[in-house]
Amino acid sequence: MSDVADAAKRLLLGRPVRSDRLGHTLLPKRIALPVFASDALSSVAYAPDEILLTLAIAGLGATLLSPWVGLAVVLVLVVVVTSYRQNVHAYPSGGGDYEVATVNLGPRAGVSVASALLVDYVLTVAVSISSGAQYAASAIPALRGHEVIVAVAVVLLLALINLRGVKESGTAFAIPTYLFMAALGAIAVVGAVRFFAGTLPLAETSELEVLAESGYEQGLMGLGGALLVLRAFASGSAALTGVEAISNGVPAFRKPKSRNAATTLLMLGCLSTFFIMSILLLARATEVHYVEFPAEQLLRDGVPVGEEYVQHPVIVQLSETVFAGMTPVIVFIAAVTGLILVLAANTAFNGFPVLGSILARDGFLPRQLHTRGDRLAFSNGILTLAAGAIVLIWAFDAQVTRLIQLYIVGVFVSFTLSQLGMVRHWNRELRTEHDARARVRMVRSRTINAIGLALTGTVLVVVLITKFTRGAWIAILAMAVVYALMQAIRRHYDAVHEELALGDDPAAARALPSRVHAIVLVSRLHKPTMRAIAYARASRPSVLEAVTVSVDPQDVEAMREQWERLELPVALKVLDSPFREITRPILGYVKSIRRESPRDLVVVYIPEYVVGHWWEHLLHNQSALRLKGRLLFTPGVVVASVPWQLESSVAAAAQLKGKP
Structure with missing residues (x-):
């Protein structure tokens, strides 16, 4: 779909022009007269x-x-x-x-x-x-x-x-x-x-x-x-x-x-x-x-x-x-x-x-x-x-x-x-x-x-x-x-500029958090989850835990058994959700960590699928998008998306590599 749109854009507008060609767009008087004086x-x-x-x-x-x-x-x-x-x-x-x-x-x-x-x-x-x-x-x-x-x-x-x-x-x-x-x-x-x-x-x-x-x-x-x-x-x-x-x-x-x-x-x-x-x-x-x-x-x-x-x-x-x-x-x-x-x-x-x-x-x-x-x-x-x-x-x-x-x-x-x-x-x-x-x-x-x-x-x-x-x-x-x-x-x-300015003490902007509390969100045990855990461990946080939400008790119990059988070196925490919600329990848990340790930085790792077709976006990543949208408004929280490329994305990636 994106290739069709890109081809249509090139057909209508022509190929992109390099910035160093700006001088070639300047107008002589015979062209400037109809351009600027036609009105x-x-x-x-x-x-x-x-x-x-x-x-x-x-x-x-x-x-x-x-x-x-x-x-x-x-x-x-x-x-x-x-x-x-x-x-x-x-x-x-x-x-x-x-x-x-x-x-x-x-x-x-x-x-x-x-x-x-x-x-x-x-x-x-x-x-x-x-x-x-x-x-x-x-x-x-x-x-x-x-x-x-x-x-x-x-x-x-x-x-x-x-x-x-x-x-x-x-x-x-x-x-x-x-x-x-x-x-x-x-x-x-x-x-x-x-x-x-x-x-x-x-x-x-x-x-x-x-x-x-x-x-x-x-x-x-x-x-x-x-x-x-x-x-x-x-x-x-x-x-x-x-x-x-x-x-x-x-x-x-x-x-x-x-x-x-x-x-x-x-x-x-x-x-x-x-x-x-x-x-x-x-x-x-x-x-x-x-x-x-x-x-x-x-x-x-x-x-x-x-x-x-x-x-x-x-x-x-x-x-x-x-x-x-x-x-x-x-x-x-x-x-x-x-x-x-x-x-x-x-x-x-x-x-x-x-x-x-x-x-x-x-x-x-x-x-x-x-x-x-x-x-x-x-x-x-x-x-x-x-x-x-x-x-x-x-x-x-x-x-x-x-x-x-x-x-x-x-x-x-x-x-x-x-x-x-x-x-x-x-x-x-x-x-x-x-x-x-x-x-x-x-x-x-x-x-x-x-x-x-x-x-x-x-x-x-x-x-x-x-x-x-x-x-x-x-x-x-x-x-x-x-x-x-x-x-x-x-x-x-002006207000944004003033708010983001370093101020009189630039060193304060470089101050590190006292600790980093890493959370890997888990919906099921599969390859994207394992990659997210690996990335989180590689960052060497002060605290690392995996978090899932209990929507179906049978699914959660099966996940616990599989987790223990694989002997994963990360603790699994289950959040209760009596109304089968996913976003609210996670937000509440993240905010509770911030209340207990305001100087801690909370990093939330979210596994996401990389898809190759527009219609696949409707079938995947919806919970992740809602969570990211809500977590962005939570101070002291960093959201890290961990991509997992599905096979449908391979062809799209190959086409992107072939573009100028």
């Missing part, structure tokens, strides 16, 4: 949708503001990218925002950032995969209504690919990412050429009317209109998610790591800016309409279009307009857009495990997350992320509009605290730097981070105000729970 790049596939969707609440006229809202988003994006280019030079270890906040603001701020990022990574996977599932349902009508199943299957597939290693997953995802860039570039360039040539047609949805929701019949007038614009800006700021992943992934870059990471950030910023503004400007030029509830909000000749109407995402509408009549091109764009939305989750599959490893190293998460798997990936972190994303997809029915309300809270918490930390970093550096040119550079860097702090802090406040009641409170609650959990884990590790 941010893919955001342009749904961030403009969310801007238009939110503004459409106030009716058709409000959507004319979409390019200006997009420009505000781009401004924040440019400042954040510029700030993070400084972060990767100042803190290249891979801790990213967590390290910046911990070093400059203290451990609590660092854990706050970490909790926000961990929640954001899980949401990244859930949102990206759900969005991709919706694109797939648009392209393949048979998938409609099955988006959740499709999304869960894709999460499992991505987890499997990432378990094979970072470089392998990056290579697999590079081509689709570059195809997506080419597709958006084609829409932007061809759309611009046709616009200036006067041949750009209107979108199919341009003929539909947009019904304003109750309370917004007058458009964007008053406080309500202002809050709606802010809400559109907050939703569009989802385009910034994923920027922080590069600062967390600096160790995965080839040398010079910081410079390559900064260059990748610059490419990401330029591409995202170009794509966001191109989509919003073309959407306005072609009069694309996109609403949250199309069956009710979209009207044809004054009548709602109804449930049978299928609303396509903005990029699909633009491709149908720009490349009207060119069905293969339209299908290609829809396919690569849906694919990049799925692959965008790969950014989280690279960021979450690395951050989890650093937090585990610092004692804030279970130590298992710090261990690399067979393929030098942080396997436990990958599996944890996949499980969290699947829970969210299932709970929110793979609906992007519902999930995105939770989405950007965490990332802007980390942005804001990171910018504040960098401002303090430059203040500290300026106090000790005397070189004039270096001081000018530091002042310039501090100014950039201060502007970043002001902008990201403003966005965070806007997000909290506009999205709190629409689901953002769930993300905040999740961050609080993760924060409390990490603090509890750290307290536990």
Whole structure:
């Protein structure tokens, strides 16, 4: 059974990779861009949708503001990218925002950032995969209504690919990412050429009317209109998610790591800016309409279009307009857009495990997350992320509009605290730097981070105000729970460390017990029992006795006679058990020895069968397992398992010897 599982594991994940091959997994910029920036790049596939969707609440006229809202988003994006280019030079270890906040603001701020990022990574996977599932349902009508199943299957597939290693997953995802860039570039360039040539047609949805929701019949007038614009800006700021992943992934870059990471950030910023503004400007030029509830909000000749109407995402509408009549091109764009939305989750599959490893190293998460798997990936972190994303997809029915309300809270918490930390970093550096040119550079860097702090802090406040009641409170609650959990884990590790420390007198830890009282447990006289007695005698204990429990008086009497006939040099003690129990009498006897001689060490030798088949475990060793489980909680007691290999284990042992 174990051989079948091992063969399946090798087939799915590949052969184990030696630790000294870690350097070969490092990424060049051409692979690092799709690995770490696919999340941010893919955001342009749904961030403009969310801007238009939110503004459409106030009716058709409000959507004319979409390019200006997009420009505000781009401004924040440019400042954040510029700030993070400084972060990767100042803190290249891979801790990213967590390290910046911990070093400059203290451990609590660092854990706050970490909790926000961990929640954001899980949401990244859930949102990206759900969005991709919706694109797939648009392209393949048979998938409609099955988006959740499709999304869960894709999460499992991505987890499997990432378990094979970072470089392998990056290579697999590079081509689709570059195809997506080419597709958006084609829409932007061809759309611009046709616009200036006067041949750009209107979108199919341009003929539909947009019904304003109750309370917004007058458009964007008053406080309500202002809050709606802010809400559109907050939703569009989802385009910034994923920027922080590069600062967390600096160790995965080839040398010079910081410079390559900064260059990748610059490419990401330029591409995202170009794509966001191109989509919003073309959407306005072609009069694309996109609403949250199309069956009710979209009207044809004054009548709602109804449930049978299928609303396509903005990029699909633009491709149908720009490349009207060119069905293969339209299908290609829809396919690569849906694919990049799925692959965008790969950014989280690279960021979450690395951050989890650093937090585990610092004692804030279970130590298992710090261990690399067979393929030098942080396997436990990958599996944890996949499980969290699947829970969210299932709970929110793979609906992007519902999930995105939770989405950007965490990332802007980390942005804001990171910018504040960098401002303090430059203040500290300026106090000790005397070189004039270096001081000018530091002042310039501090100014950039201060502007970043002001902008990201403003966005965070806007997000909290506009999205709190629409689901953002769930993300905040999740961050609080993760924060409390990490603090509890750290307290536990600190308490265990203090409890196990040698203290001021290391010699006390080496003090020997006054005596060793050895007990060999006997169920019947056979070869395993004789081996256990031999092992116990070889240890030369102060006291050695064999102990059995009287469940059947006839069996015990027969054992006594056989014991005396063999003239075994060990006394046999029989424990009475009127209720036919085995575990309780032995525990009581061991505890009585400890009470009489607290400084004695009691060693219990338990004969056990070594079996070769899984089903044999159900037939043997059950009493031994129960006893060991109970004796582990008894102070001053050591349990020694004495193995006896059955014939069925010989073949299994031979196969194990043949393994590398």
